[in-house]
Amino acid sequence: MEQVKVLTSTTSPFAARVLIALEEKGVKYECQEEDLPFNKSDLLLEMNPVYKKVPVLIHNGKPICESLIILEYIYDTWGSEKFLPYDRALARFWADFADKKLLESSFRIVISKDEAQEQAKRDMLENLQFLEGALKDMSKGGSLPFFGGKDFGFLDIALTPYVSWFHTFETTGNFKIPFETEYPLLDAWIKRCMERESVKKILPSSDRVLQTGLEIRKRFVVD
Structure with a gap:
């Protein structure tokens, strides 16, 4: 067994x-x-x-x-999926992008203030725009529901856990991420992902994540 x-x-x-x-x-x-x-x-x-x-x-x-x-x-x-080499490489690229560019800029919001934090917010919003473009391409202009096309796949799973951290980034950065107006495909994608039973079961609440984020901020920033 x-x-x-x-x-x-x-x-x-x-x-x-x-x-x-x-x-x-x-x-x-x-x-x-x-x-x-x-x-x-x-x-x-x-x-x-x-x-x-x-x-x-x-x-x-x-x-x-x-x-x-x-x-x-x-x-x-x-898994039972059969990936074409290009599809696998594309998913790897954007997952790596999220872990490097998006994560780095997002967490700079948590651990910085003043102009450094403002720059971090601009960087994070730019990185979200890159992901919006990737989703547009990979979902055929939004006609398919996920980065994986019809199916909730590798890249969707890699990206979904960041959703529970957005409230923390907004709270520590004192701003609102304009998903509905600037990133409509990501906005719709987030709502679909959050309805999956696997996501509901695993992701912590935004308030629980915020508690962790504030603890991290205390180590780096004197407000």
Whole structure:
């Protein structure tokens, strides 16, 4: 019998994408919540000695680390989809973009103030515009519901956990992300994703995420 365990943290968007993928594939798994960042378990340190962070997928005793690598592993192990090489490369590109460009600019909002924070907001809005364009191209102008086309796929799972953090970015940055007017395709995509049972089950509430965001901000900013 397969043994699947995930080392996770409630508000981690990276851990959330792994759990959503397992839910979508119908894989039975066990979770171990890690008390981060200062009280990491012996199992986490053993399974991920290089980065010492979540998520870690442990499949039959063997660890797989880094969330996008784990997502690919889940699709290769339990998925039935057949990806064309270009489609796979495109999904990888935009998932990597989100983890680098979008995440970096978004978290600068949380940990900065004054002009540095204003620049971070401008950068994040620009990065959302790039994603709006990618969704337009990949969904045939919005005629298909997801980045994965008709199906809620790899890239959708990679991006959805960021949704629970938008309230935190808006609150710490004291602004409103204009989804309805500037990013209508993303706005509709978010609403569809939030209706999925896997997403409802896994994503933490915006208020819970905000609590984490404010704790992070206290470490970096004196308001």
